[in-house]
Amino acid sequence: MSIIIKNNKKFIIDRTLPEIMKRLEKVDEIDLEKFLMLLEKVGVDLIEVNKFTLDKIKVLPEKLHYIYRVDDISHIYFLDNYICNFKYVILDYKKIFSLNNDTLDKLKGRKIILEVDIKILDKLIGDSDNKLFSKLNIDFVRIKNVVKYDLSGWGKMIQQIKDRFSANVGFCADDKFYMATAISIEALNDDTDFVTAAFNGEIYGLASLEEVLLGIKVVKQAIVSGDLRYIQELTKIYTQLTSQKIYCMKPVIGEDIFKCESGIHVDGIEKNTHTYEPYNPDDIGSKRTIYIGKHSGKKAVVLRLNSLNIDCNELDINKFLNKVRETSIRFKRNILDKELVQIYNDFKDTCLR
Numbered sequence: 001m002s003i004i005i006k007n008n009k010k011f012i013i014d015r016t017l018p019e020i021m022k023r024l025e026k027v028d029e030i031d032l033e034k035f036l037m038l039l040e041k042v043g044v045d046l047i048e049v050n051k052f053t054l055d056k057i058k059v060l061p062e063k064l065h066y067i068y069r070v071d072d073i074s075h076i077y078f079l080d081n082y083i084c085n086f087k088y089v090i091l092d093y094k095k096i097f098s099l100n101n102d103t104l105d106k107l108k109g110r111k112i113i114l115e116v117d118i119k120i121l122d123k124l125i126g127d128s129d130n131k132l133f134s135k136l137n138i139d140f141v142r143i144k145n146v147v148k149y150d151l152s153g154w155g156k157m158i159q160q161i162k163d164r165f166s167a168n169v170g171f172c173a174d175d176k177f178y179m180a181t182a183i184s185i186e187a188l189n190d191d192t193d194f195v196t197a198a199f200n201g202e203i204y205g206l207a208s209l210e211e212v213l214l215g216i217k218v219v220k221q222a223i224v225s226g227d228l229r230y231i232q233e234l235t236k237i238y239t240q241l242t243s244q245k246i247y248c249m250k251p252v253i254g255e256d257i258f259k260c261e262s263g264i265h266v267d268g269i270e271k272n273t274h275t276y277e278p279y280n281p282d283d284i285g286s287k288r289t290i291y292i293g294k295h296s297g298k299k300a301v302v303l304r305l306n307s308l309n310i311d312c313n314e315l316d317i318n319k320f321l322n323k324v325r326e327t328s329i330r331f332k333r334n335i336l337d338k339e340l341v342q343i344y345n346d347f348k349d350t351c352l353r
Contacts, residue, residue, distance in 0.1 A: 002044065002224060002226050003188060003216060003223065003225070004222060004225075005188060005189060005216065005220055005223070006189075010192070010193055010195075011046065011193070012046070012194065012195060012196075012209070013170070013195070013196040013197070014039050014048065014198060014199070014209055015048045015172075015196055015198045015204075016039070016198040016200075016204075016209070017036070017047060017048065017057075018048060018049060018052065019204040020241065020242050021052060021053045022052075024056075024241075027056055028240070028241060029057075031240050031241040032061075032241060035234070035238060035241050036060070036061050036064055037061060038233060038234040038237060039209075039234070040064055040226075041227055041230045041234075042209075042213060042226040042227065042228055042230050043213050043224050043225060043227075043228070044209070044226070045065065045194075046066065046067050046087060047065065047067070048067050048069055048196070049066055049067070050068065050071050050075070051075045052071070054082060059083070060084050065087050066084050067086055067087055067088040068082075068086040068090065069089075069115075070089060070090060070091050072095075073095055073098055073099065073103060076103050076106050076107065079106065080106075088110075088111045088112065088139070088140070089107065089111070089113070090113045090115055090142070091107075091112055091115065093114055093115060093117070093120070096136075104136070111139045112138045112139065113138075113140040113141075113142050114138045114141050114142070114167075115141075115144055115172070116141060116142070116143055116144070117143075117144055117145050118144065118147075119145065124161075125160070125161065125164065133165055138165070139167060139168065140169070140170055140194070141161055141165065141168070141169050142194075142196065143169065143170070143171050144171075144172040145172075145174045146172070146173045146174060146183055146187075147174045147176045147177050147183075148177065148179060148183070149182070149187065151186065155191050158191040158192055159191055168194070169192050169193060170187075170193055171183065171184060172195070172196040173195070173196075173206070174206070175202050175207065178202070180197075180201065180202070180206055180207035180208075181197075181208050181212055181215060184212045185216050185219065188220070195207065195212065197212050199234065199238055200246060200250070200253065208252070210235075210253055210284075211251055211252055213228060214228060214231075214252055214279065214284065218279050228283055228285075229282070229283065229284060231252065231286075257286075258281045258286055258287065259288075259290075260276070260288075260289075260290055260291065290304060291335075292334060292335040293325075293328040293333070293335060294325045294328040296321070296324065296325070297321070301317065301320065301321055301324060304337075305344065308340070308341060310341070315344075315347075315348075316351070319347075320343075320344070323343055324343060327339070
């Protein structure tokens with residue numbers, strides 16, 4: 001269990017693998033293994049796969065915990081073909097009624113996660129005889145296609161399912177209204193036992209794993225057993241594996257989220273980092289970068305010069321800042337460190353004449 005909140009243990013299912021396999025023709029096995037190992041390091045408990053994924057990958061890295069999603073009832077018959085010992089099998093509520101005795105025998109002894117669409121949840125709750133639960137070893141109910149969250153009423157609904165079926169409950173939120181991450185965080189804060197997410201999940205219509213992990217830690221003060229400092233390394237491997245460019249301002253994993261230039265911004269961070277940053281970049285293995293350009297203020301320039309071991313005590317900082325801004329406007333970009341040093345040397349020489 002990777003998360004402890006309100007003294008309750010919760011876990012995370014990651015569904016990145018089946019999603020990226022839909023888009024990849026060829027898989028780099030070395031990058032894939034690194035990616036999966038890093039998922040575990042940041043706090044993923046179970047990695048979801050399906051037949052389509054396993055047909056492409058063939059062999060999964062050992063020592064990780066996997067669950068097998070049955071997209072078609074016939075895929076149950078392939079379970080014995082894989083070396084991997086799946087902790088759970090995911091079955092859709094609609095398809096489960098077509099199981100015959102032979103397929104039921106194949107599932108004997110296996111722990112089941114029953115997946116139910118939120119729109120037909122009433123049908124499950126209305127199963128007065130609990131027929132499904134008597135036929136199969138259902139440990140968890142995963143509610144999918146959740147597009148909104150009722151803060152006042154869903155905790156009660158979750159508890160009702162737990163009490164009625166003696167099963168744990170989890171959410172697989174849909175990002176239709178760009179709320180999947182928020183839904184997942186609130187669900188973990190309530191009585192759900194797990195959530196399903198994917199790395200960079202918004203492009204797959206799911207909650208973003210990295211945002212859920214960091215959000216539940218920062219916003220809800222949960223204990224996250226994973227080391228979130230691996231997130232930047234995970235991002236790098238993900239981009240190599242998928243050739244997918246991540247939006248530069250994407251929360252948590254965007255490359256520009258800790259870059260700043262404006263004078264007010266830099267001054268605020270220097271005085272109190274929480275002015276602009278809800279968490280420290282070190283928490284996710286990242287670094288803060290201060291750019292020098294036409295919007296920079298005195299504070300930013302002094303900090304940058306000091307970082308380059310240049311003494312600013314005798315410098316007319318106002319005149320120097322004007323020179324920096326003029327150069328940035330002429331270049332139509334930010335000033336590189338070597339260019340800043342050259343501007344300083346030229347300015348110093350001019351002052352000495």
